[in-house]
Amino acid sequence: MTQRAQDNSEQIEYWDGEAGQGWAERNAQMEKTLSPIGQAAIDAAAVQAGEAILDVGCGCADTSLALLQRTGPAGRVLGVDISGPMLEVAGQKKQQLDADLQSALSFQQADASNHRFDAGAYDLMFSRFGVMFFADPAAAFANIRRALKPGGRLAFICWAPIPGNDWVTVPMGAALQHLPKPEPLPPHAPGPFGLADREFVERMLTGAGFADINIDPFKPTLRFGHGMAREQIGDFFIDAGPASRLLREAPPERVATAREAIREAVMPFYDGETVNLAGSCWIVTARNH
Numbered sequence: 494m495t496q497r498a499q500d501n502s503e504q505i506e507y508w509d510g511e512a513g514q515g516w517a518e519r520n521a522q523m524e525k526t527l528s529p530i531g532q533a534a535i536d537a538a539a540v541q542a543g544e545a546i547l548d549v550g551c552g553c554a555d556t557s558l559a560l561l562q563r564t565g566p567a568g569r570v571l572g573v574d575i576s577g578p579m580l581e582v583a584g585q586k587k588q589q590l591d592a593d594l595q596s597a598l599s600f601q602q603a604d605a606s607n608h609r610f611d612a613g614a615y616d617l618m619f620s621r622f623g624v625m626f627f628a629d630p631a632a633a634f635a636n637i638r639r640a641l642k643p644g645g646r647l648a649f650i651c652w653a654p655i656p657g658n659d660w661v662t663v664p665m666g667a668a669l670q671h672l673p674k675p676e677p678l679p680p681h682a683p684g685p686f687g688l689a690d691r692e693f694v695e696r697m698l699t700g701a702g703f704a705d706i707n708i709d710p711f712k713p714t715l716r717f718g719h720g721m722a723r724e725q726i727g728d729f730f731i732d733a734g735p736a737s738r739l740l741r742e743a744p745p746e747r748v749a750t751a752r753e754a755i756r757e758a759v760m761p762f763y764d765g766e767t768v769n770l771a772g773s774c775w776i777v778t779a780r781n782h
Contacts, residue, residue: 501604504626504683505575513576519733520553520582525719530650530774531556531621533711535563537776538648543567544616547640549605549649550574550623554583557598558590560619566593571615572600573608574623606633610640617641620649625687634701641781647703648778651688653710657773659762660715661735667758668736671751672743685735694777703779711774716767717759726768727756 507513516523535556540546540563548557551572561570574580583600590598601608606627618637627633634647641647655661678684681693688694691708698706718726731737731752740748762768 501575501606501626501628501683504628505604508574508576508626509578513578515733516576517553517578517582520555520579522719522721522729523733524553524555526715526717527621528555528559530711530713530715530772531559533713534621534648534650534776535559535619537709537778538617538619538646540564540617545614546570547605547610547615547618547637548572549618549620549637550626551583551600552576552579552623554586554600556619556621557583557600558586561594561598564597566597569597569599572598573603573605574600575602575604577602605637607636610637612639613642613645615640615642615645617646617648622651622685624649625651625685626683627687628683630681630688631697631700634698634703638702638781643781645781646778647698647780648776650711650774650776651694652686653691653773653775654689655686657712657771660717660770660772663758663762663770664730664734664736664755665739667754668739668751671747671754672739675739675742688775688777691775694775698777698779702782704782705778705780707778709776709778711776713772713774714769715772716769718763718767723760723763726763727759730755730759730768 542565544564545568546560546564548560548570551557551574554572557570557572580600580602587595587598681687694708695706718729736755759768762770
């Protein structure tokens with residue numbers, strides 16, 4: 494059963510509802526874009542055969558499956574997410590595995606910020622873009638740390654500041670020429686860029702009890718629209734990209750113009766197969782005392 498922390502209720506409602514359903518429906522497309530980025534973080538995690546791994550924000554299980562490939566049937570992976578629709582897809586993928594791998598993989602719908610994991614049970618906590626949504630990150634990571642063995646490892650990838658992320662600035666810049674600018678979020682507010690401040694991440698993890706903290710920049714190119722027709726790729730940014738929420742809340746009379754502006758803005762980055770936009774991330778690793 495989902496554990497609903499009061500402060501995280503907005504994020505839980507968002508991801509367990511329409512957003513999670515939309516992501517689940519687009520999982521195959523999104524995974525083609527995000528898989529290379531996740532693999533870089535998994536490499537940094539240095540997974541060993543037989544390890545027990547906690548995958549926070551596992552979504553539709555693609556990272557959990559990649560981690561399982563590294564740890565093998567002698568290890569185990571627990572994927573945790575707040576999104577029921579995404580975990581439903583994860584469960585379907587699990588059923589396609591051989592029996593020995595199925596027994597090594599499990600999923601739980603839970604809020605990792607306050608869920609009572611088995612203490613000292615895991616060698617590694619991993620996350621690909623799943624830990625930026627905590628209302629109280631220090632408390633959440635302290636809770637996660639208690640699930641790690643002494644000397645257990647933390648490895649996650651999160652977005653660095655917005656200005657280095659063209660996949661945000663290009664469509665959003667086009668939309669904001671026609672839509673009201675939203676109210677700025679408070680510093681470190683839950684959301685995709687909740688951990689963008691490198692100094693904040695280091696202070697927060699130190700306060701949560703982690704040591705040997707490394708925060709390394711990673712600047713991938715994100716390729717959007719694999720297998721999509723040219724005229725459909727712009728709609729991908731409208732329906733699932735960073736401007737989608739802005740469009741849902743926009744004055745109706747301005748939406749059509751903003752949508753067309755987004756389509757026009759991303760097409761200069763089209764190479765005949767995909768729209769390629771720069772990204773900027775942090776790959777974060779640390780160790781439990």
